[in-house]
Amino acid sequence: MHNHPNNNAMIEMRGITKRFGQVTANENVDLTVYRGEILSVLGENGSGKTSLMNMLAGIYFPDAGHIFVEGREVVIRSPKDSFDLGIGMIHQHFKLVDVLTAAENIILGLPGAQVLDMKAVKADIQKLLDKYGFELDLNAKIYEMSVSQKQTVEIVKMLYRGAHILILDEPTAVLTPQETDKLFQVLRNMRAQGHSIIIITHKLNEVLSLSDRVAVLRKGQYVGTVDTKDATEMSLTEMMVGEKVVLDIERPDPVNPVMKIHMKDVTVVNKEGREVLSHATFKAYTGEILGIAGIAGSGQKELLEVISGLQKAVTGNIEYINRKGHIKELTKMSAEKIREIGIRLAFVPEDRLGMGLVASMGMTDNMMLRSYKMGKGIFSRRKEPHDLAERIKKDLGVVTPSIEWPVGRMSGGNVQKVLVGREIASSPQVLMVAYPVRGLDINSSYQIYHLLNEQKKQGSCVICVGEDLDVLLALCDRILVLADGKITGVVDARTATKEQIGLMMTNETKEVQA
Amino acid sequence: MSAPVKEPLFHVVKRDNAGLMRSVLVRVIAIVLALLVSAVVIVLLTGMNPLHVYAALWDGAVGTSRRAWITTRDAAILLCIGFAVMPAFRMRFWNIGAEGQVLVGAMATAAVMIYGKNLPAWALYTLCPAAGIAAGAIWGVIPAFFKAHWNTNETLFTLMLNYIATQLVAFGIIFWENPPGSNSVGLINAKGKIGWLPSIGKNSYLLPILIVVGLALILFVYMRYTKQGYEITVVGESENTAHYAAINVKRVIIRTMAICGGIGGIAGYLLAAGVGHTISTGLSGGRGFTAIVVAWLGKLNPFAMMVVAFGLVFMEKGALEIASQFNLNENASEILTGILLFFILGCEFFINYRLEFRKHNKEGVKA
Numbered sequence: 001m002h003n004h005p006n007n008n009a010m011i012e013m014r015g016i017t018k019r020f021g022q023v024t025a026n027e028n029v030d031l032t033v034y035r036g037e038i039l040s041v042l043g044e045n046g047s048g049k050t051s052l053m054n055m056l057a058g059i060y061f062p063d064a065g066h067i068f069v070e071g072r073e074v075v076i077r078s079p080k081d082s083f084d085l086g087i088g089m090i091h092q093h094f095k096l097v098d099v100l101t102a103a104e105n106i107i108l109g110l111p112g113a114q115v116l117d118m119k120a121v122k123a124d125i126q127k128l129l130d131k132y133g134f135e136l137d138l139n140a141k142i143y144e145m146s147v148s149q150k151q152t153v154e155i156v157k158m159l160y161r162g163a164h165i166l167i168l169d170e171p172t173a174v175l176t177p178q179e180t181d182k183l184f185q186v187l188r189n190m191r192a193q194g195h196s197i198i199i200i201t202h203k204l205n206e207v208l209s210l211s212d213r214v215a216v217l218r219k220g221q222y223v224g225t226v227d228t229k230d231a232t233e234m235s236l237t238e239m240m241v242g243e244k245v246v247l248d249i250e251r252p253d254p255v256n257p258v259m260k261i262h263m264k265d266v267t268v269v270n271k272e273g274r275e276v277l278s279h280a281t282f283k284a285y286t287g288e289i290l291g292i293a294g295i296a297g298s299g300q301k302e303l304l305e306v307i308s309g310l311q312k313a314v315t316g317n318i319e320y321i322n323r324k325g326h327i328k329e330l331t332k333m334s335a336e337k338i339r340e341i342g343i344r345l346a347f348v349p350e351d352r353l354g355m356g357l358v359a360s361m362g363m364t365d366n367m368m369l370r371s372y373k374m375g376k377g378i379f380s381r382r383k384e385p386h387d388l389a390e391r392i393k394k395d396l397g398v399v400t401p402s403i404e405w406p407v408g409r410m411s412g413g414n415v416q417k418v419l420v421g422r423e424i425a426s427s428p429q430v431l432m433v434a435y436p437v438r439g440l441d442i443n444s445s446y447q448i449y450h451l452l453n454e455q456k457k458q459g460s461c462v463i464c465v466g467e468d469l470d471v472l473l474a475l476c477d478r479i480l481v482l483a484d485g486k487i488t489g490v491v492d493a494r495t496a497t498k499e500q501i502g503l504m505m506t507n508e509t510k511e512v513q514a
Numbered sequence: 515m516s517a518p519v520k521e522p523l524f525h526v527v528k529r530d531n532a533g534l535m536r537s538v539l540v541r542v543i544a545i546v547l548a549l550l551v552s553a554v555v556i557v558l559l560t561g562m563n564p565l566h567v568y569a570a571l572w573d574g575a576v577g578t579s580r581r582a583w584i585t586t587r588d589a590a591i592l593l594c595i596g597f598a599v600m601p602a603f604r605m606r607f608w609n610i611g612a613e614g615q616v617l618v619g620a621m622a623t624a625a626v627m628i629y630g631k632n633l634p635a636w637a638l639y640t641l642c643p644a645a646g647i648a649a650g651a652i653w654g655v656i657p658a659f660f661k662a663h664w665n666t667n668e669t670l671f672t673l674m675l676n677y678i679a680t681q682l683v684a685f686g687i688i689f690w691e692n693p694p695g696s697n698s699v700g701l702i703n704a705k706g707k708i709g710w711l712p713s714i715g716k717n718s719y720l721l722p723i724l725i726v727v728g729l730a731l732i733l734f735v736y737m738r739y740t741k742q743g744y745e746i747t748v749v750g751e752s753e754n755t756a757h758y759a760a761i762n763v764k765r766v767i768i769r770t771m772a773i774c775g776g777i778g779g780i781a782g783y784l785l786a787a788g789v790g791h792t793i794s795t796g797l798s799g800g801r802g803f804t805a806i807v808v809a810w811l812g813k814l815n816p817f818a819m820m821v822v823a824f825g826l827v828f829m830e831k832g833a834l835e836i837a838s839q840f841n842l843n844e845n846a847s848e849i850l851t852g853i854l855l856f857f858i859l860g861c862e863f864f865i866n867y868r869l870e871f872r873k874h875n876k877e878g879v880k881a
Contacts, residue, residue: 020528061525063870077525310757335760347758355758358751365744369759372744380741 008034009071010165010196011056011087016065018051025051029065029222031215033165038187038197040207040228042240043217047441049200050092052217053167057089058082069165088158089167094150096142102149103138106157128159132189135182148179155186166190167198172206176295176505184210202240202441204233216240237442249449249474251494252457257285258321260430260461261307265316266331268302277302278485279316284430289452289462291476291493293469293501299485300465301350304432307463308347309335320430346428348419350435350465352412356419359408363389363400366407367422392421396447413444424451431455434465449475469498481505524869537865544861548854555849560842567836571850574835575828583719585831586824590726591784593823595801596808597726597733597816598650598778601770603806604737604814606750611657611672613802614679615650615775617795619782621679621686622649624793627702627709627786628690638709646783647776653679654775655768662764676802680795687794701791711788722788729777730816737816746770778802811858829854 013031017024026048033039043049054060056067058079067074069085076082082089096105103122122138129136136152145153151171158166168187172180187197187210201207207214207228214231216223216239223239261284268277277299284290292300305311307318309330317331320343330338338345349355357366367385375381389403396417400410407415420436433452437445452475456462466472472479476493481504488504553564576582595612602609622645630638657671692700703709714720737743745766749756756763786793804826812819833847840846 063527309760335757336762339760349758351754354752355754358748358755360751361747365747368744369748369755372741378740378742380739380744382739 010035010069012068013052013056014066014068016052016055016062016067018048018055018060018062024220026055026062026217027220029217029220031222032225033196033198035196036191036194037212038191038199038210040211040214041198041200041217042202042204042207042214042236047217047240048220049217050169053089053169053198053200056082056087056165056167083161083163085165086163087165087167088161088163090151090154090158090169090171092169094154096150096153098143099141101139101141102136102145102153102156105142105153106138106160108157110161125156125160128156132159132186132193134186148175148183151175151183159190164194165196165198167200169200170202171199172201172203180206204236207231207236208233240442249446249471250453251475251477252453254285254287254456254477255459257287259283260286260321261463262319262321263307263316264319266306266313266318267315268299268306268311269314270302276485277306280487281316282480282487282490284461284463286429286459286461287456288477289456289464289475291472291479292463292465292482293472293479294482294505298482298505300434300482302485303482304347304349304434304463304465307430307432308345309333309338322429344426344428344430346423346426346431348416348423348431348433348436350438352415352419353408357407357415360406362402362404362406363393363398363418364403366418367392367425370422370426388422388425392418392425396421413440416440416448417444420448420451424455427458428455428460430461430463432463432465435467436464437471438467445471469501473498473501524871526867527870529866529868540861540865541858544857545854548857551857552850552853555853559846560840562840567840570836570839571829571832571847573832574839575832577835581831583717585827587719587722587789588831589820589824589827590723591781591789592801592804592808592827593820594726594729594781594784595778595798595805596812596819596823597729598774598781598802599805600733600774600809600814600816600819601737601746602774603809604750605746605767605770607658607661607767607771608669609654609657609672609771609774610669610803610806611653611675612774612778612781612805613798613800614672614676615653615778616782616785616798616802617676617679617683617793618653619646619650619779620786620793620797621683621782622646622779623783623786624686624690624699624702628699631703631708635708639712642709642787643780643783646779646786648779650779650782651772651776654771654773654778658768658771662767683793683795683797698794699792702786702793704791707791709787710791711784718788722784725780725784729780730820734816742766742769826851 009032011031011033013029016026016029016031018026029048029052031041031052041049041053051060055062056076058076058081061077067076069087074081074085076085076087097108100108103118103125106125107116107121125138128134134152134156136149136156140149142150142153155166155168171183175183184206187199191197199206199211208231211228213225213227214236215225216236218240226235226239263283264281266277266280267275270276280299280303282290292303294300302311306313307330313331317329320328320330322328322343328341328343330343333341347356353359358369364382364386367388368380368382371385371388372380374384386403392398393400393403398410398414398417398421400407400414407418410418416436416438420433423431423433431452436448436452440448449471452462452464464472464476466475473493473496478490479493479496479501480490481488481501483505491501491504549568553568556562556564556567574581575585595616598612598615599609623642626638626642626645630641633641653675657666657668657675660666660671661668687697687699690699691697711718711721714724737746745756745761748759748761749763749766753763756766782797785797790797808819808823808826811822829847829851833851836842836847
């Protein structure tokens, strides 16, 4: 097996199978991690990466197979067993206590003296921080921290507990490029100290820049492991999806753009009274895709929600121009009112299962969210939603045992297809999507891009909040950049560069409107 | 590095979809086991033949046709109160105020019966239930209004309203005392039975039962096939999603609680005009809380709730018979009910999950 002798294996998984009811998450998967290496586990959504790792972390118990740690067969029955073996997993959703400080979270649950000597503890942790090059204020409370700082706390927590095998589940999904670089540097330092690191990801550039070897899963099956130096983006993609995919996104030119939404000086404040969107002014046109870029939490959510009537604007107004050129004032309208006067705004929110869909309902009932008021009388019509659900399942290739299967139990990509499919079905005049391909595999992503382009060609005004600048630059016509609630500029996506936008995302210098 | 090498004795695996046959079978086994365990307990505690005790239980609940009618009618009333909490629970609104909603419904009914003695019969038959429903609805809307507008805690609010309702009824009893000094209102309109729920033929039990069965059908259709029923489910699942779907959440909360309170009011009407023909502070007798058990054990399904309500009342009536026939105190039957509930609730686990045991032949295969 390559140039590593097998007795150097930190972890070996052999023939691991895990089923959830009739869904097979992992089938006969083998995986080996050596001492002092970074292994990427690569796979599309729903390929079983996370469930495989959860079996190492003691969250799931395998239905079949063997796990060896440093050559000895072990049984991991609980997260505690996993800790005892030196395995630490950093989940996508952090498990921290908000009101405690970083240091308190790190030592939480560890045995110790009745009276804590926090000074000594902090000194101890500080040594660890210096050793690996972390930047962290140990006295800061969790709720004051950025996502990347919280992630650092999670990693340090594991190291402080003596973990020498670290598993990170999509660690970069919520980080800015700079934060990602910093994280990678720390991970490399840890590798140099002899730690083994597994990162779950589906970003190919990260795999190539960081890891020593890549293990690829496809639909719960183990495809193979390759050395990163022998791999290319194309070869990995082929292993991952099993077939060649074209890597460019189409971008038709806008046809007769007409102004559809005109936002003037709109400010939105959150519950704490902080301005989360300040004095936003922009125009959106029919037949174009307007991209919205920005670091997570810069006001993207508020921008979309204030248009759809889910948030109130404290200043300014939002004008909607209908087909006849009449101006409708949306500012003071609730979502219900907007619907009543016949304006079809479609909205794919970031929180799919907590806002866009009802997790416990099947596809049909979720289709009804948009259409249950249709028709006269007290009864809701079920035939049309049922047909629509069937059509979306077929057209978008939604994988589900039945259209009555709760959407909360589908994989992320399928959930997104159900949501986008429903929103597009209403042939909207304005289509707003937030992170439409977050967590989606390559095939599904392209399907979504295609659907957005279809809407654009039909003359919809499409507004797309995204996080991958490459995608925004390839897909959109114009890109609006937000930084800390302010619009720092609108650029032409055909000529703008990534660096330019990156600068506008972090810097509040005003750019010339394109 | 001291991980256990042994596989755990068993681990829990979620079942995908237990078939109907299977879930029925598991429940039947649970009931049989409960009867067996109860039998052991009976023998150990009293030395009596458990079969005799079970026979008495059956006899007390449905042994004569009169008993069977009373048991069924009381089950219907309990079910009706269960319906007063069910839509609210579907909406995740913890209405524990059915007790109060029933009481004010009964009180309003009594008031109409007392003051409307001289009205024509048809007017009373309309006004009595209308007053009961209206009073119950108001009692339901008060906490809903505060919840919708200021997000007050509905559990505390509905609970407190129960006490106010009890005090109102206590006041009503003093106000309408009959005969004076009795500290009760006696049988209202005993002469001429004015405003009393009519008998069908000679059977005075049938009409309340039919009313509640009709209510069950209406609620089933309402929750499952109407726009309003759909709104209730969405609000219960996620308020965020409800806002997103342009559902007016405040309106749904208030409207649903008006319906719940109204149904509680119907139960109050049935009690005042159809069962006791009087009111007292103990009129509801804790059924507003038992109704919560009925709703959840029946998984908020009107027809499953029917079975549960009947089962609970059956046990209660049977228990009274055991108590008198064998000279046991009533707690003995509570023990039996407790054992039964334990097994019925416990068997849900085996319907939703299964245990996978350690494979004993593992070493053998390796060797």
